[in-house]
Amino acid sequence: xxxxxxxxxxxxxxxxxxxxxxxxxxxxxxxxxxxxxxxxxxxxxxxxxxxxxxxxxxxxxxxxxxxxxxxxxxxxxxxxxxxxxxxxxxxxxxxxxxxxxxxxxxxxxxxxxxxxxxxxxxxxxxxxxxxxxxxxxxxxxxxxxxxxxxxxxxxxxxxxxxxxxxxxxxxxxxxxxxxxxxxxxxxxxxxxxxxxxxxxxxxxxxxxxxxxxxxxxxxxxxxxxx
Amino acid sequence: xxxxxxxxxxxxxxxxxxxxxxxxxxxxxxxxxxxxxxxxxxxxxxxxxxxxxxxxxxxxxxxxxxxxxxxxxxxxxxxxxxxxxxxxxxxxxxxxxxxxxxxxxxxxxxxxxxxxxxxxxxxxxxxxxxxxxxxxxxxxxxxxxxxxxxxxxxxxxxxxxxxxxxxxxxxxxxxxxxxxxxxxxxxxxxxxxxxxxxxxxxxxxxxxxxxxxxxxxxxxxx
Numbered sequence: 001x002x003x004x005x006x007x008x009x010x011x012x013x014x015x016x017x018x019x020x021x022x023x024x025x026x027x028x029x030x031x032x033x034x035x036x037x038x039x040x041x042x043x044x045x046x047x048x049x050x051x052x053x054x055x056x057x058x059x060x061x062x063x064x065x066x067x068x069x070x071x072x073x074x075x076x077x078x079x080x081x082x083x084x085x086x087x088x089x090x091x092x093x094x095x096x097x098x099x100x101x102x103x104x105x106x107x108x109x110x111x112x113x114x115x116x117x118x119x120x121x122x123x124x125x126x127x128x129x130x131x132x133x134x135x136x137x138x139x140x141x142x143x144x145x146x147x148x149x150x151x152x153x154x155x156x157x158x159x160x161x162x163x164x165x166x167x168x169x170x171x172x173x174x175x176x177x178x179x180x181x182x183x184x185x186x187x188x189x190x191x192x193x194x195x196x197x198x199x200x201x202x203x204x205x206x207x208x209x210x211x212x213x214x215x216x217x218x219x220x221x222x223x224x225x226x
Numbered sequence: 227x228x229x230x231x232x233x234x235x236x237x238x239x240x241x242x243x244x245x246x247x248x249x250x251x252x253x254x255x256x257x258x259x260x261x262x263x264x265x266x267x268x269x270x271x272x273x274x275x276x277x278x279x280x281x282x283x284x285x286x287x288x289x290x291x292x293x294x295x296x297x298x299x300x301x302x303x304x305x306x307x308x309x310x311x312x313x314x315x316x317x318x319x320x321x322x323x324x325x326x327x328x329x330x331x332x333x334x335x336x337x338x339x340x341x342x343x344x345x346x347x348x349x350x351x352x353x354x355x356x357x358x359x360x361x362x363x364x365x366x367x368x369x370x371x372x373x374x375x376x377x378x379x380x381x382x383x384x385x386x387x388x389x390x391x392x393x394x395x396x397x398x399x400x401x402x403x404x405x406x407x408x409x410x411x412x413x414x415x416x417x418x419x420x421x422x423x424x425x426x427x428x429x430x431x432x433x434x435x436x437x438x439x440x441x442x443x444x445x446x447x448x
Contacts, residue, residue, distance in 0.1 A: 149378075152374065156370065156371055156374075159363070160354065160358050160363070160367055166353075166354065169350050169353055170354060173346035174347060176343050176382075177343070180339075204381070207381075211381070215373070215377055219374060223367065223370050
């Protein structure tokens, strides 16, 4: 049940799989630019309908945007792999290496997307924050947290041979606690006077991320086998 | 043990006791709460029952993944359905209670949000299962989602209510109830009567459904 963990070997596997995803992305130039266009046009639509909203609305819109960006960016990661190719990966690398490489790649993708959408938000919807630098950090943390949950859900949806729609149904209730936490933590950037307990929430969010990675490592091998 | 009748009789006795002592017994007179404090015997006890049923469902999901025995999948599904039924009842009783103490059925209190999230997650579990036709695949992927969702839900229910303000009894601390609000007379109904009574009733309903499912499988096999 528990295979002996070969640290060097699996690190190499993870890096190779990660590099393969990166290379595919650079060659095809589909996900990144596709999602980029999605981000830009959605923010433009928001700008057309909202103008420059005040802080609370800005924050709410930003996290809702992140949620939809995440679904779109991550959905492809498993759906693009055909049945035969998955079988091939299964023979050359373990399921744990595979899911870790996907988690890594999607976290990086969402990190980039968070930064881009943050920049576009400030450009178009204005900057209501007294402390924007803190919000850069928070949006990176948020992007990574969301990407972890949705990567695992994308794996489930792909195994069920379903579209991204199922992913959203499965994922939205699950990420509400994370979004609530992120909304609370965001006040660091929006207020000059802070209430207590925000550091604890940061830790809680980090703890949730660790929990998700651990669950993915334990559960993905069961998902994988046919 | 499932087919024995002593615990079913015990459940009925406990629930009759809960109903009689719950409506006629003495309760402490609290401002705002007044007589609605009796909802503790129904609403809070139903939540306890839901948690037990969901936990048992996850236990059988883990067991399914370890053994690949199809029977455990039926157990996991039916316990989850039982939990959903009790969760819905707890939700409704809570909303009725909130109408007469907070003034509205829904006031987006963190406790209500947590409850709604829990129900949405388990509805998603049912949708996910129905999206597949292959029985083995359905069982395996369902089990994986069940475990994942349960592990994500627990922090939501137990930690977040402690971080944000709430009007719910127990306030910032315990998510379910404030031990200062109830006295020993109420405890005598709540712990020996309401909690085990509702939980046993949930298990009883679920085992009946499991037996029905197993019989249906048997007929299919013939």
